[in-house]
Amino acid sequence: MILILPIILPLLFMVILIFTRRWLFFQQAFSLLASIGLTVLAALLLKQVYIDGATTLQMGSWPAPYGITLISDLLAAIMLLTTSFVAVVVMIYSPGFIDRERQTAGYYPLVFGLLMGVNGAFLTGDIFNMYVWYEVMLTSSFVLIALGGSAEQLRGSIKYVTISFVASIFFVAAIGILYGQAGTLNMADLAYKMRTWENMPYINGALMLFFVAFSVKAALFPFFFWLPASYHTPPVAITALFAGTLTKVGIYTMFRFYSLFVVQDVLFWKIFLLVIAGLTMSVGVLMAASQFDIRKILSFHIISQVGYMVMGLAIFSTNAIAAAIYFTIHNMLSKTNTFLAGGLVYQRSGSYDLKHLGGLYKTAPFLALLFFIPAMSLAGIPPLPGFFGKFFLIKGGFEAGDYFITAVAIAVGLFTLFSMVKIWNEAYWKKAPDGETGNGKVGTSAIAATAVLAAAVVLLGIFAGPVMEISQQAAIQLADPYHYIEAVLNISSK
């Protein structure tokens, strides 16, 4: 019962917000309350799953594997909670940042459309249904990225829409092959058949197509180019929401698919993912180092950080997966936070270009602090969560004996520090180039939202122990696919 609510409540909220789209204040207040409600709901779900193990629901009473199954294990519940929290913060931020015209043009209903798609993708246990949720999520994001219709946004959104469609083609093609081979798309049923059938041909081909589809969405190495070309165009609140939710859905799906479906040629997939992870990390961070627009630096960093998550997945020991899950939580919060802080800089100085910025440390020390926390967290300075995430990942890498990728991860960490310090030096520390720092009005709610998120980042670092403990449980569930299979089907693993 509680499983269906994270999907239908956003739909209900969206409908209400469409009917009331002219009343700006109602939209703002209602969206905030609604997203807080979703967060509470996700927390309840996490608690329930933590106590009882994976929970399932058969939509419309059609039994698995014939109907659509909704299932939440710990990983899904964790992702759900983090996403909802990011949404709350963005909802606090938006009234103080996004212009009135965009806010009444359907910004709030679209955010809930996006949330519905994201939540659906986390909770579904059926591959075709997952494709549908991806489309719900992408369609909302298409409109959000073009909302307002400035020339720059349209340029960015054309690239984004085109590449997303291509990825969807790969997704559907893979689904078609899989359905033709196995005759089922229920994920648990499929995983079970892959383990029990003597030989299932073309599985690696289908998985590779899936990999292409998800790596486009998660912005992995050869398919990341669309992200820095489009993410910096909409207002930064929208970018922050995308950075905190959209790319992470791709990562979540990869975790799910890897644990359930990679049965044949495990070694090939491991090496393949390790290479991809290493290249994603290093290419992302190197390209970030050469940028001078805050939003572009941060966009390239999304790519580099996603590499860390894939690294944890590729190693696939319990510790490494747990570290990757913790890292994902940290990244969703810290990344969103840096984008929001970048937005504050823009409001204050009227520019995102590091060459024109400067002196903010002196004139706006609080804004500087709000950027400093998440930036140092991303760079991996203790006691912030980025440090623990990287530490556990690297530890997991050493334990598993994957020394090369671990070395790459450490080196990339250094470069991350370099580009965070670069933003810090240029925007906050150096003297303003024109002698003026700008004195734009910074929205109160925007500052409040950034502060709330920065506090959450700090707390995630302080409570790294308990969070890591939950991640560890989630990793144990993920490493044992029968936990998932048995929750959906009435099959005993022995």
Next chain:
Amino acid sequence: MESVILQIAARHMRPLLIILSVIVLYRGHNEPGGGFIGGLMLGAAYILYAMAFGVGKTQNRILFSPINLTALGLLIALLSGVPALLSGMPFMTGEWVTFFANSAFELKLGTPLLFDVGVFFAVAGMLMLVMFSIMEE
């Protein structure tokens, strides 16, 4: 461009298409048809009208603005899952009621049909929304 032939045709086609769209919607559960196709026909009825008389005049004729019609459709589709929740079944479990059973006017109504009605309005609203904004350009 105003064409008298088109205007007369549109005036007479509109009620015909609306009635037909409802029939297509109703038979859709067991036979070809359904909410999506019915919604397209409903939308087509008003698009034809807008081609003949202009978008402004058409918008005066409809009770709901297209975007509200879409939202209404989504709401109805959402509500169709709720009766199952009330009786303790998983969301969207089908519930049926039959009127005038075993007579010539047997009428079966159920939540899947209600869902289709939601799709019907959502599709029609979306179609009108898109076409009207293109035609206004």
